[in-house]
Amino acid sequence: MEYPQDxxxxxLLGALRGKVDANPSDVAALETLRDALRQLGLRDxxxxxxxxxxxxxxxxxxxxxxxxxxxxxxxxEPADSxxxxxxxxxxxxxxxxxxGRESIRMDFEGVLEPDVQAGAGPENGEDPADTELAAFLxxxxxxxxxxxxxxxxxxxxxRRKPAGWRTPVSLVLEVATAVDLDREEVLVRMLDRTQxxxxxxxxxxxxxxxxxxxxxxxxxxxxxxxxxxxxxxxxAAVSNPFDRVRMExxxxxLGCDVQWYLASPESVIRVLGEVYRLPAxxxxxx
Numbered sequence: 617m618e619y620p621q622d623x624x625x626x627x628l629l630g631a632l633r634g635k636v637d638a639n640p641s642d643v644a645a646l647e648t649l650r651d652a653l654r655q656l657g658l659r660d661x662x663x664x665x666x667x668x669x670x671x672x673x674x675x676x677x678x679x680x681x682x683x684x685x686x687x688x689x690x691x692x693e694p695a696d697s698x699x700x701x702x703x704x705x706x707x708x709x710x711x712x713x714x715x716g717r718e719s720i721r722m723d724f725e726g727v728l729e730p731d732v733q734a735g736a737g738p739e740n741g742e743d744p745a746d747t748e749l750a751a752f753l754x755x756x757x758x759x760x761x762x763x764x765x766x767x768x769x770x771x772x773x774x775r776r777k778p779a780g781w782r783t784p785v786s787l788v789l790e791v792a793t794a795v796d797l798d799r800e801e802v803l804v805r806m807l808d809r810t811q812x813x814x815x816x817x818x819x820x821x822x823x824x825x826x827x828x829x830x831x832x833x834x835x836x837x838x839x840x841x842x843x844x845x846x847x848x849x850x851x852a853a854v855s856n857p858f859d860r861v862r863m864e865x866x867x868x869x870l871g872c873d874v875q876w877y878l879a880s881p882e883s884v885i886r887v888l889g890e891v892y893r894l895p896a897x898x899x900x901x902x
Contacts, residue, residue, distance in 0.1 A: 628652070636665075643672040663689065667699065674706050677813025678875060681846060682706050709811065745838065745859035746771055749787050752858065756805050758798070759791045767791050784836050784888055786855060786881035799880070806878055810857040817843060817853050817883035826850060827891045830866050836892060838862035839884045848872050853879035 632649040636642065650665035670685035686703040689696065750768045753759045767790045774785055791797050807814055822843045827835075829842050829850065840854040840862065850870050854863060857878050867874045888894060 625656070629656075640668070641672055641675065643669055643676070646672060663692070667702075670702065674702075674709070677811075677877075679706050679709060681849065681875065684847060684849070743772075743775065745856050745862065746787050748858040749856050752806075752809070753787075753791065753802070758802055758805065759795055763794050764791055767794060784839055784885045784894065786839060786885065788855070789881050789885075803878065803880060806857055810878070812857055812876060812878045815843070815851075815853050815877035815879050817841070817879040817887060820844070822887050822891075824891060827887065829870055831869055832892055834862055834866055834869065836888055836894065838866075839881055839888070840866060841879075841884055841887050841891070842866075842870070842874075843887070846875075850874050851877065853877045853884060855879055855881035855884045 629649075629652060632645065632652060635645045636649055639645065646665055646669045650662050650669060653659075653662035653665060666685055666689055670682045670689070673679070673682035673685060683703070683706060686699055686706065689699045690703070693699065746768060750764045753764050754761045764787075767787060771785050771787060771790065774783060788797070788799060788802055792799055803814065806812070820843055822841070823845060826842045826845050830840060830852070835841055838854065838859050839856060840852060840859070842850050842852040844851040850872055852866065852874050854876055855878070857876075863874075863876060
Protein backbone atom coordinates (compact mmCIF):
# COMPACT_ATOMS: atom_id res chain seq x y z
CA MET A 617 0.00 0.00 0.00
CA GLU A 618 1.27 3.45 -0.92
CA TYR A 619 0.62 6.27 1.52
CA PRO A 620 -0.39 9.71 0.23
CA GLN A 621 2.41 12.22 0.03
CA ASP A 622 2.04 15.83 1.05
CA UNK A 623 4.14 18.59 -0.45
CA UNK A 624 6.73 18.39 2.33
CA UNK A 625 7.19 14.64 1.93
CA UNK A 626 7.44 14.92 -1.85
CA UNK A 627 10.04 17.66 -1.46
CA LEU A 628 12.07 15.55 0.99
CA LEU A 629 11.99 12.54 -1.33
CA GLY A 630 13.09 14.76 -4.20
CA ALA A 631 16.02 16.07 -2.20
CA LEU A 632 17.06 12.56 -1.14
CA ARG A 633 16.80 11.26 -4.70
CA GLY A 634 18.86 14.20 -5.90
CA LYS A 635 21.55 13.45 -3.33
CA VAL A 636 21.69 9.79 -4.36
CA ASP A 637 21.80 10.70 -8.06
CA ALA A 638 24.65 13.14 -7.40
CA ASN A 639 26.67 10.54 -5.49
CA PRO A 640 25.50 6.97 -6.21
CA SER A 641 28.18 5.54 -3.86
CA ASP A 642 26.88 7.46 -0.81
CA VAL A 643 25.59 4.49 1.19
CA ALA A 644 24.27 6.71 4.01
CA ALA A 645 22.06 8.62 1.54
CA LEU A 646 20.97 5.35 -0.09
CA GLU A 647 19.96 3.91 3.27
CA THR A 648 18.04 7.06 4.28
CA LEU A 649 16.13 7.15 1.01
CA ARG A 650 15.46 3.40 1.11
CA ASP A 651 13.98 3.65 4.64
CA ALA A 652 11.82 6.63 3.64
CA LEU A 653 10.48 4.74 0.64
CA ARG A 654 9.64 1.75 2.82
CA GLN A 655 7.70 3.94 5.24
CA LEU A 656 5.71 5.37 2.33
CA GLY A 657 4.93 1.93 0.97
CA LEU A 658 6.94 2.46 -2.23
CA ARG A 659 8.13 -1.13 -2.17
CA ASP A 660 9.53 -1.54 -5.69
CA UNK A 661 11.72 1.53 -5.46
CA UNK A 662 12.81 0.57 -1.93
CA UNK A 663 13.84 -2.89 -3.16
CA UNK A 664 15.91 -1.35 -5.95
CA UNK A 665 17.60 0.94 -3.41
CA UNK A 666 18.35 -2.06 -1.18
CA UNK A 667 20.06 -3.74 -4.13
CA UNK A 668 22.09 -0.61 -4.86
CA UNK A 669 22.96 -0.31 -1.17
CA UNK A 670 24.23 -3.89 -1.13
CA UNK A 671 26.31 -3.17 -4.25
CA UNK A 672 27.72 -0.08 -2.53
CA UNK A 673 28.77 -2.05 0.53
CA UNK A 674 30.36 -4.74 -1.64
CA UNK A 675 32.20 -2.12 -3.66
CA UNK A 676 33.70 -0.72 -0.46
CA UNK A 677 34.75 -4.18 0.69
CA UNK A 678 32.14 -4.26 3.47
CA UNK A 679 31.07 -7.76 2.55
CA UNK A 680 29.25 -8.66 5.77
CA UNK A 681 26.98 -5.64 5.38
CA UNK A 682 26.41 -6.48 1.72
CA UNK A 683 25.42 -10.03 2.71
CA UNK A 684 22.89 -8.69 5.22
CA UNK A 685 21.24 -6.58 2.51
CA UNK A 686 21.16 -9.40 -0.05
CA UNK A 687 19.80 -11.87 2.50
CA UNK A 688 17.04 -9.40 3.46
CA UNK A 689 16.11 -9.09 -0.21
CA UNK A 690 15.96 -12.87 -0.59
CA UNK A 691 13.56 -13.17 2.34
CA UNK A 692 10.94 -11.33 0.27
CA GLU A 693 11.97 -12.69 -3.14
CA PRO A 694 13.77 -16.06 -2.60
CA ALA A 695 14.06 -16.77 -6.34
CA ASP A 696 15.39 -13.38 -7.45
CA SER A 697 18.17 -14.48 -9.83
CA UNK A 698 19.87 -11.07 -9.82
CA UNK A 699 20.20 -11.11 -6.02
CA UNK A 700 21.28 -14.76 -5.96
CA UNK A 701 24.02 -14.04 -8.52
CA UNK A 702 25.21 -10.95 -6.63
CA UNK A 703 25.18 -12.84 -3.33
CA UNK A 704 27.27 -15.64 -4.82
CA UNK A 705 29.73 -13.05 -6.14
CA UNK A 706 30.19 -11.50 -2.69
CA UNK A 707 30.68 -14.93 -1.12
CA UNK A 708 33.35 -15.75 -3.73
CA UNK A 709 35.19 -12.50 -2.95
CA UNK A 710 35.06 -13.27 0.77
CA UNK A 711 36.38 -16.78 0.13
CA UNK A 712 39.24 -15.35 -1.94
CA UNK A 713 40.17 -13.03 0.91
CA UNK A 714 40.13 -15.89 3.41
CA UNK A 715 42.10 -18.23 1.14
CA GLY A 716 44.57 -15.44 0.47
CA ARG A 717 45.27 -15.05 4.18
CA GLU A 718 45.49 -18.81 4.62
CA SER A 719 48.04 -19.13 1.80
CA ILE A 720 50.37 -16.46 3.15
CA ARG A 721 52.37 -18.88 5.32
CA MET A 722 53.13 -21.01 2.26
CA ASP A 723 54.38 -17.90 0.44
CA PHE A 724 56.68 -17.05 3.33
CA GLU A 725 58.34 -20.44 3.73
CA GLY A 726 62.06 -20.11 3.34
CA VAL A 727 62.13 -16.31 3.61
CA LEU A 728 63.25 -16.30 7.25
CA GLU A 729 65.85 -18.48 8.90
CA PRO A 730 64.57 -21.85 10.21
CA ASP A 731 65.33 -20.90 13.82
CA VAL A 732 63.21 -17.77 13.41
CA GLN A 733 60.27 -19.73 12.00
CA ALA A 734 60.41 -22.62 14.44
CA GLY A 735 58.96 -22.58 17.92
CA ALA A 736 57.42 -19.13 17.56
CA GLY A 737 54.88 -18.50 20.27
CA PRO A 738 53.86 -16.00 22.95
CA GLU A 739 55.54 -18.08 25.66
CA ASN A 740 59.01 -17.22 24.31
CA GLY A 741 58.15 -13.77 23.03
CA GLU A 742 58.03 -14.88 19.40
CA ASP A 743 54.80 -14.18 17.59
CA PRO A 744 53.99 -16.04 14.32
CA ALA A 745 52.02 -13.01 13.13
CA ASP A 746 55.07 -10.75 13.48
CA THR A 747 57.16 -13.37 11.71
CA GLU A 748 54.76 -13.51 8.77
CA LEU A 749 54.60 -9.73 8.56
CA ALA A 750 58.41 -9.58 8.58
CA ALA A 751 58.55 -12.08 5.75
CA PHE A 752 55.99 -10.04 3.83
CA LEU A 753 58.14 -6.90 4.12
CA UNK A 754 61.21 -8.81 2.97
CA UNK A 755 59.63 -10.67 0.07
CA UNK A 756 57.84 -7.54 -1.15
CA UNK A 757 61.17 -5.66 -1.13
CA UNK A 758 59.66 -3.01 1.12
CA UNK A 759 62.54 -3.01 3.61
CA UNK A 760 66.06 -4.46 3.84
CA UNK A 761 66.18 -8.04 5.15
CA UNK A 762 68.85 -7.35 7.78
CA UNK A 763 66.88 -4.41 9.21
CA UNK A 764 63.62 -6.37 9.37
CA UNK A 765 65.30 -9.33 11.11
CA UNK A 766 66.99 -7.04 13.64
CA UNK A 767 63.71 -5.26 14.45
CA UNK A 768 61.88 -8.59 14.69
CA UNK A 769 64.46 -9.85 17.19
CA UNK A 770 64.08 -6.66 19.25
CA UNK A 771 60.30 -7.05 19.30
CA UNK A 772 60.61 -10.66 20.47
CA UNK A 773 62.85 -9.44 23.29
CA UNK A 774 60.29 -6.79 24.26
CA ARG A 775 57.51 -9.37 24.39
CA ARG A 776 59.53 -11.52 26.81
CA LYS A 777 59.39 -8.76 29.44
CA PRO A 778 56.77 -8.97 32.23
CA ALA A 779 53.42 -7.81 30.82
CA GLY A 780 55.18 -7.36 27.48
CA TRP A 781 51.87 -7.86 25.71
CA ARG A 782 50.72 -4.54 27.18
CA THR A 783 53.31 -2.65 25.14
CA PRO A 784 51.72 -1.94 21.73
CA VAL A 785 54.49 -2.66 19.24
CA SER A 786 54.23 -2.39 15.47
CA LEU A 787 56.86 -4.05 13.32
CA VAL A 788 56.04 -1.64 10.49
CA LEU A 789 56.53 1.45 12.67
CA GLU A 790 59.75 0.10 14.18
CA VAL A 791 61.18 -0.68 10.74
CA ALA A 792 60.10 2.79 9.59
CA THR A 793 62.09 4.27 12.47
CA ALA A 794 65.19 2.39 11.30
CA VAL A 795 64.94 3.02 7.55
CA ASP A 796 63.04 5.15 5.08
CA LEU A 797 59.99 2.87 4.83
CA ASP A 798 57.05 3.99 2.67
CA ARG A 799 54.22 3.14 5.08
CA GLU A 800 51.54 4.06 2.56
CA GLU A 801 53.06 1.59 0.10
CA VAL A 802 53.03 -1.06 2.83
CA LEU A 803 49.30 -0.50 3.36
CA VAL A 804 48.61 -0.62 -0.38
CA ARG A 805 50.54 -3.90 -0.76
CA MET A 806 48.72 -5.40 2.24
CA LEU A 807 45.33 -4.42 0.84
CA ASP A 808 46.20 -5.91 -2.52
CA ARG A 809 47.53 -9.12 -0.96
CA THR A 810 44.65 -9.77 1.45
CA GLN A 811 41.71 -8.13 -0.38
CA UNK A 812 40.68 -6.43 2.86
CA UNK A 813 39.02 -3.02 3.00
CA UNK A 814 40.80 0.00 4.50
CA UNK A 815 39.36 2.19 7.26
CA UNK A 816 40.81 5.63 8.07
CA UNK A 817 40.50 4.99 11.80
CA UNK A 818 41.90 8.40 12.73
CA UNK A 819 38.87 10.00 11.07
CA UNK A 820 36.32 7.57 12.52
CA UNK A 821 34.31 8.20 15.68
CA UNK A 822 35.15 5.00 17.52
CA UNK A 823 32.43 3.38 19.64
CA UNK A 824 34.26 2.93 22.95
CA UNK A 825 31.79 0.30 24.17
CA UNK A 826 32.46 -1.72 21.00
CA UNK A 827 36.22 -1.31 21.46
CA UNK A 828 36.10 -3.00 24.85
CA UNK A 829 34.34 -6.07 23.44
CA UNK A 830 37.70 -7.54 22.43
CA UNK A 831 39.71 -8.63 25.51
CA UNK A 832 42.47 -6.15 26.32
CA UNK A 833 45.36 -8.60 26.05
CA UNK A 834 44.15 -9.71 22.64
CA UNK A 835 43.51 -6.18 21.38
CA UNK A 836 46.75 -4.61 22.60
CA UNK A 837 48.95 -7.62 21.87
CA UNK A 838 47.59 -7.91 18.33
CA UNK A 839 47.02 -4.20 17.59
CA UNK A 840 43.35 -4.67 16.79
CA UNK A 841 40.29 -2.68 17.79
CA UNK A 842 36.53 -3.09 17.38
CA UNK A 843 35.39 0.36 16.34
CA UNK A 844 31.65 0.07 15.62
CA UNK A 845 28.60 -2.18 15.56
CA UNK A 846 26.09 -2.54 12.72
CA UNK A 847 23.13 -4.72 13.67
CA UNK A 848 24.63 -8.11 14.58
CA UNK A 849 27.98 -7.37 12.93
CA UNK A 850 31.00 -5.87 14.69
CA UNK A 851 33.38 -3.76 12.61
CA ALA A 852 37.00 -4.21 13.67
CA ALA A 853 40.35 -2.90 12.47
CA VAL A 854 43.68 -4.69 12.53
CA SER A 855 47.13 -3.42 11.60
CA ASN A 856 48.58 -6.85 10.82
CA PRO A 857 46.22 -8.65 8.42
CA PHE A 858 48.32 -11.82 8.68
CA ASP A 859 47.42 -12.31 12.36
CA ARG A 860 44.87 -15.06 11.66
CA VAL A 861 45.09 -16.64 15.12
CA ARG A 862 44.20 -13.47 17.02
CA MET A 863 41.48 -12.56 14.52
CA GLU A 864 39.86 -15.95 15.04
CA UNK A 865 40.20 -15.62 18.83
CA UNK A 866 38.59 -12.17 18.67
CA UNK A 867 35.69 -13.56 16.63
CA UNK A 868 35.21 -16.30 19.21
CA UNK A 869 35.28 -13.77 22.07
CA LEU A 870 32.77 -11.50 20.31
CA GLY A 871 30.45 -14.38 19.43
CA CYS A 872 29.11 -12.65 16.31
CA ASP A 873 30.01 -11.81 12.72
CA VAL A 874 33.09 -9.61 12.40
CA GLN A 875 33.91 -7.47 9.39
CA TRP A 876 37.67 -6.91 9.41
CA TYR A 877 39.36 -3.80 8.05
CA LEU A 878 42.97 -2.81 7.68
CA ALA A 879 44.06 0.35 9.50
CA SER A 880 47.39 2.11 9.93
CA PRO A 881 49.27 0.89 13.03
CA GLU A 882 49.64 4.41 14.43
CA SER A 883 45.87 4.95 14.34
CA VAL A 884 45.21 1.60 16.04
CA ILE A 885 47.81 2.32 18.74
CA ARG A 886 46.27 5.74 19.37
CA VAL A 887 42.77 4.30 19.86
CA LEU A 888 44.04 1.48 22.07
CA GLY A 889 45.93 3.99 24.20
CA GLU A 890 42.76 6.02 24.70
CA VAL A 891 40.49 3.03 25.35
CA TYR A 892 42.80 1.15 27.73
CA ARG A 893 44.71 4.17 29.11
CA LEU A 894 48.06 2.72 28.16
CA PRO A 895 51.21 4.55 29.27
CA ALA A 896 52.03 7.46 27.00
CA UNK A 897 54.90 6.70 24.66
CA UNK A 898 54.91 3.06 25.64
CA UNK A 899 56.09 2.22 22.15
CA UNK A 900 58.61 -0.13 20.77
CA UNK A 901 61.66 -2.12 21.64
CA UNK A 902 64.20 -0.58 23.94
